[in-house]
Amino acid sequence: MNYTFQFGVAFAQLPELLKGAIVTFELGLLTFWGASLIGLLGASLKTFGGPVLRGVANAYVIFFTNTPALIQIYFLYFGLPEFGIRWENFTCVLIGLTLNAGGYMTEIMRAGFLSVHKTEMEAAETLGMSLLQQIRFVIVPHIAKTIYPALANFFIVILVMGTSIGAVIGIDELTGTAINISTENYRWIEMFVVVAGIYVVVTFVASLSLALFGRWAFRVKAKVF
């Protein structure tokens, strides 16, 4: 009970921590876009593919959403070198997280696909739209509007839950930077309280901007709280 807090020490490291926060943001953004592409592909296969392709997409989703992202990353980091494939830490985390998030993203996108009703397509056709126009003016806006809240929410999940995993194999994102500094100055509690605060602020700003953007672009009410 005789611990004295020294938050000054932690605040002095703010510039380093903010550098870490930028890495967190980069990693989150890259993962999100990669996972979106996988999700788009996976959802297309599950919706329009034949039995074989559907099976492949299903197996991918089931496997990657039922095993820990950390184990998937360890597999790439500790396992692949045995086949002579040696990636940088950042690459391992990025690919591992992207594959993991891609599984969840497939399900989100598929829900969007399923929400397009046949009648809307027929209505678009009777208006004399070509297939490309139908996709451009009917399908994409509809899907975007339907899945936007889920996407916005998932982006925050990746930003928070996902990227901090990088710390485990030594990526200097926000959590990793905090670990590095703490091992030198031993102010673990103060450092992690400050880091927790940064996460709260960063994700809050991200949620708020995503909600405002969604309202402006798709007129959806994404919840901030």
Next chain:
Amino acid sequence: MHHLEVRNLASAYGPLKVLEDVSLTLAKGEVMALIGPSGSGKSTVLRVLMGLTRPVSGTVLIDGEAIDYGKPASIRAARDRMAIVFQQYNLFQNMDVMRNVTIAPVKIKGRVRAEVEKEAARLLEKVGLADKHRAYPEQLSGGQQQRVAIARALALKPEILLLDEVTSALDPELVNEVLDTVRALAAEGMTMLIVSHEMAFVREVASKVVMMDKGQVIEEGPPKQIFDAPRTERAREFVSKILRH
């Protein structure tokens, strides 16, 4: 002394005035009907009486004793003397009929279960549902649910029963079974305040009719006067509208 007296009641929803200067008196054993177009504030009167909507001003007295709607204890005392039946019956979906009727007397009033159940069985028989003790609300028709709701209200032994458009949510063929139950209660001398759209029924069962419009009482009197010789212009207009139907 009046059994129930409402003096200059006013209520508002934000800036919107829902009730304005409403005054009513009800004697023991009397059946009073509140009628008027939708949105005229009839149901709000009942909600205010039961403490679900806070009045802005005005006084409600039972046997000359004022209810203080700012004090939870006073509201609880009022709810011990009045019971309400809702338009949507509002039976507890997670309880069977018997439990719906007995839960408040047993759990809230702390009465002996066996005794309450015997009474409940009698009440359910009275509303024609003696064979439905173990049914859940979802298994009953709207008319049956509404009769259970009436039995549930009676199990509380209220001095005054408030009925809020109890037949409005029912399919036409189910209206009469509920009205019969209310008729029987009136014949027994139950003091009731009824909000209803069933004009023929109101005419038959009510001793006094109060017509409301835009949150105000526009005319009150015996049914004969209100329906056959309304004195105010607005009342005439409303009566001619409903009689055309």
Next chain:
Amino acid sequence: MERIIQQIPRFFAPGHVSLLLDAASTTLALTIIGCVSGFLLAFLIVLLRQTPGLWALPLRLLGIAYVEIFRRIPFLVVTYLVLFFIQAFASNASLFTIAVVAICIYATAYTAEIIRGGFESVARQQVEAATVMNFSRWHTLTSIIIPQSWPVILPPAVAFAVGFIKDTALVSQVGVFELTFRGKELNNEGFSGILVFGTIALIYFAISYPLSRLGAWLEIRLASSRSQKPRERLRAA
């Protein structure tokens, strides 16, 4: 590849198998104890958040702040915070306890939102009917709100716990002897990373997949038991 095949008999020696089974049960125990206690605490948070009256404003804010803050901090950071706080102020807690506390704190924040959603799904009229019969807040909660909302609350709460089995992998970082930790240990002993983490992944899968199917089944069952209730048609007055 040859090296992996060579290692297989040694890797699946009885000692290792029982070690991994032990580790798997630790993973499962962490999840169950953490999530169940978190679920119970979440009820408290929701009750705090729904206490009416001006005097309870700080309580409501506390409830909101708790949920909003802990849903925005990575689980790994929460785990480290719990570790360092407990070590600084109550030094003799086991690592298992520390991990359970971290999971509990996290699960509380997430399931509180699930419970709140469930409570809000109960029709306002049901609560009004209880109010006019002088039900206390406690009686309304225990007799009406909880019995009516648990079919809405249970499926996502189970889904959260099942999903969290995988997230518990992160507590290997503070040295709890669960699956991921044992995997790293075996890998350090020289066993192939492919073999070790492939096996560990399969064990997680064997736990997570059946439970997630069970959760999906539960959701469908409870959903159908609810939708069977015919809603009385509302006639225009």
